[in-house]
Structures are given as structure tokens and as C-alpha cells.
Amino acid sequence: MDHHDIFESLTRNAFDFLERGIGEFDKAPKYSVIHFCAAVEMLLKARLMKEHWSLIVSKSEQANLAKFMGGDFASVTMDEARARLRDIAGEDIADEAFNSFRTLANHRNKMIHFFHADVDRDGLAKAQIVAEHCRSWFHLHRLLNRWDTDFRDFIADISRADRAMKGHRKYLSAKFKALKPELDAVRKAGGKPKACSACGFKAAVPDPLDDEIAPLRCLVCDHTETQVEIDCPHCNQPVVIANEGYATCENCAGAITPEHLVNALTDHESAHIAIANGDDRWEPANCGNCDGYHTVVRRGDIYFCANCFDQSDHVEQCEWCNEPNTGDMEHSYSTGCRHCDGKVGWEKDD
Ligand SMILES: [Zn+2]
Numbered sequence: 001m002d003h004h005d006i007f008e009s010l011t012r013n014a015f016d017f018l019e020r021g022i023g024e025f026d027k028a029p030k031y032s033v034i035h036f037c038a039a040v041e042m043l044l045k046a047r048l049m050k051e052h053w054s055l056i057v058s059k060s061e062q063a064n065l066a067k068f069m070g071g072d073f074a075s076v077t078m079d080e081a082r083a084r085l086r087d088i089a090g091e092d093i094a095d096e097a098f099n100s101f102r103t104l105a106n107h108r109n110k111m112i113h114f115f116h117a118d119v120d121r122d123g124l125a126k127a128q129i130v131a132e133h134c135r136s137w138f139h140l141h142r143l144l145n146r147w148d149t150d151f152r153d154f155i156a157d158i159s160r161a162d163r164a165m166k167g168h169r170k171y172l173s174a175k176f177k178a179l180k181p182e183l184d185a186v187r188k189a190g191g192k193p194k195a196c197s198a199c200g201f202k203a204a205v206p207d208p209l210d211d212e213i214a215p216l217r218c219l220v221c222d223h224t225e226t227q228v229e230i231d232c233p234h235c236n237q238p239v240v241i242a243n244e245g246y247a248t249c250e251n252c253a254g255a256i257t258p259e260h261l262v263n264a265l266t267d268h269e270s271a272h273i274a275i276a277n278g279d280d281r282w283e284p285a286n287c288g289n290c291d292g293y294h295t296v297v298r299r300g301d302i303y304f305c306a307n308c309f310d311q312s313d314h315v316e317q318c319e320w321c322n323e324p325n326t327g328d329m330e331h332s333y334s335t336g337c338r339h340c341d342g343k344v345g346w347e348k349d350d
């Protein structure tokens with residue numbers, strides 16, 4: 001066995017656990033929680049292994065290949081895996097995604113430490129489990145798509161899991177039905193519930209910012225996301241994009257990027273007039289949340305990042321390079337922003 005084989009076998013095992021986590025839900029919800037959570041952890045570790053095998057060993061400075069191959073090591077926690085993915089692989093797992101995994105892990109811990117005799121007959125507890133699975137799969141699926149070169153041998157497993165998850169959602173239909181009065185009230189008040197990207201039910205209630213941008217919260221599974229509706233830059237048909245600036249058009253399969261969104265969401269006329277009058281708050285800004293370059297557009301009084309969909313109520317100029325940024329620009333004169341090195345860096349180059 002070499003490192004590649006271990007990656008293969010870890011990933012294969014993860015999909016096996018995932019399939020069980022979904023498949024055994026009806027008969028054994030408790031084990032379904034445990035297996036589903038283990039699968040998420042294994043896939044994060046597998047991605048980490050792509051950087052280096054020793055990174056999944058908790059004390060990686062003491063990692064020993066012979067012991068590792070023999071399975072004699074303590075592996076990283078979910079939090080450590082996230083930190084190492086960020087610091088070493090430059091792969092950030094957003095808070096929303098990680099929180100969905102953490103909820104799953106907390107639930108798993110509860111299941112392991114406290115005996116819950118009646119979970120099989122507890123409809124509420126079961127709906128909660130499926131809701132957690134839906135939210136976690138939504139985020140995990142996105143990460144796997146983002147890491148498609150690492151997981152390219154597992155495309156079939158990923159789409160099989162996605163199909164299984166679509167079937168899994170049926171356990172939420174009782175909850176959806178029970179919410180009918182609430183959803184009717186939303187409609188009566190002029191709101192239009194949309195299909196939730198995590199559980200599929202038309203129960204995601206928008207709290208629109210304007211005509212194109214709407215944060216949503218699903219009443220069935222509690223998933224939150226921000227949807228942006230624009231005309232596809234390739235085929236001109238309306239497309240809905242959720243949570244981040246990368247998507248594939250459902251109509252023409254064209255790739256949509258944050259640059260397309262910046263262009264579609266910029267109020268070109270207002271920006272043109274404002275800039276002509278010396279009002280630079282309409283110029284594209286950099287994002288302090290995702291470090292996106294010129295990904296932030298002004299929408300009325302708020303600033304919206306077309307890459308990470310973060311919102312800010314103001315921008316500040318970098319005191320060194322004068323680029324507008326969302327986020328904290330204190331000390332930027334000496335240390336710069338994400339896109340310049342400030343005075344300190346400039347003097348170093350001298
Ligand atoms: Zn939902």
C-alpha cells in the first residue's frame with residue numbers, strides 16, 4: 001500500500017459509510033447519525049491526505065510512516081482538519097458549511113454518550129436527523145465539486161450519494177405538510193417561498209434585499225442561503241445562483257463566475273454618474289471576508305460580495321493602496337491590505 005492507495009481506501013470507505021448512513025436510516029436512525037458523520041470526517045481527512053499523509057495524524061510532527069500504515073495513530077479532529085485545510089492547502093471551509101458538520105458531530109456525540117431508547121419512534125428526532133443530513137450534504141457536495149480534481153475517481157460515488165440523498169428527503173414531507181399554514185401565511189403577506197437547495201421543499205422563505213438578491217431560510221430543514229437571480233451571461237435565460245459566485249447554468253450548462261455576477265449586479269448607470277461626480281463608493285471593492293479582488297458591488301446602501309455573498313454596510317479604503325475594502329482597514333498604512341503589503345512591504349522591496 002502506498003499513500004495513493006490509502007487515499008483511495010479512505011475515500012471508498014467514506015462513501016460506504018455515507019451510503020449506510022442514508023440507507024439504514026429507516027431501520028436504525030441512531031447508526032445512521034454515526035455513519036453519516038464519520039463519512040463527512042473521512043472525506044475532509046481524505047482531502048487533507050491529498051496534501052500529505054502526515055497531516056491527518058493529530059501530532060503530525062511525530063508522524064511515523066510505519067505506524068501510520070499499521071493504523072497506529074491518533075487522527076485529527078474535525079476542527080483540526082478544517083484549520084489544516086485552511087493553513088496548508090489554502091482551502092477555506094465557510095462557517096455555514098462547517099457549522100452544519102459540527103451540528104452533525106454534536107448530535108453523533110450525544111447519540112454515543114446518552115442512550116436514547118425511543119429514537120426509532122420519535123418522529124421529531126428523526127426529522128431533525130434528516131434535516132441535518134440535508135444541510136451537511138448540501139455543503140459537502142459543494143466542497144467535493146470544488147475539489148473535483150482530487151476526487152475525480154469518485155464522480156460516480158458522488159452522484160450516487162446525491163441521488164440517495166434526494167430519496168432521503170421524503171422523511172421530511174410530514175414536516176413540510178405541517179408547515180402549510182405557516183407557508184400560506186407567508187404567501188398571503190406577499191412572500192414567495194422558494195425551493196430549498198438542501199431539502200428540496202418549497203419552504204425557503206425569502207427576505208429580499210432587492211429584486212435580485214434574497215437571503216432565504218428554509219422552514220423545513222433550517223438551511224440558510226442567499227440566492228441571486230440574474231440572466232445567464234451565455235444564454236440570457238434567468239438563473240438562480242445560491243451561496244457563492246460559482247455555478248453552472250441549468251439551461252445551457254455554461255460556467256458562471258463571480259466576474260459575471262459583478263457585471264450583472266453592478267448598477268452601471270448609477271456607478272457611471274457617481275464616479276463622474278467624484279463619488280468613489282461605487283467602484284468595485286475588495287472583500288474582507290473571502291479576499292476576493294474587486295468582487296464587491298454596491299447595491300443601494302449595502303455592499304455585496306459576488307464571490308462569497310457576504311454583505312457589509314460600508315467600505316473603507318486601504319490607507320496604503322487606496323483600494324476600497326469591506327472589513328477592517330486599521331493599521332493598513334503599515335501592513336497593507338490583502339492585495340498590497342503596505343509601507344512595511346514597500347520599504348522591504350527598496
Ligand atoms: Zn430545506
Ligand SMILES: [Zn+2]
Nearest residue numbers: 232235249252
Ligand atoms: Zn445559460
Ligand SMILES: [Zn+2]
Nearest residue numbers: 287290305308
Ligand atoms: Zn467575499
Ligand SMILES: [Zn+2]
Nearest residue numbers: 318321337340
Ligand atoms: Zn492595500
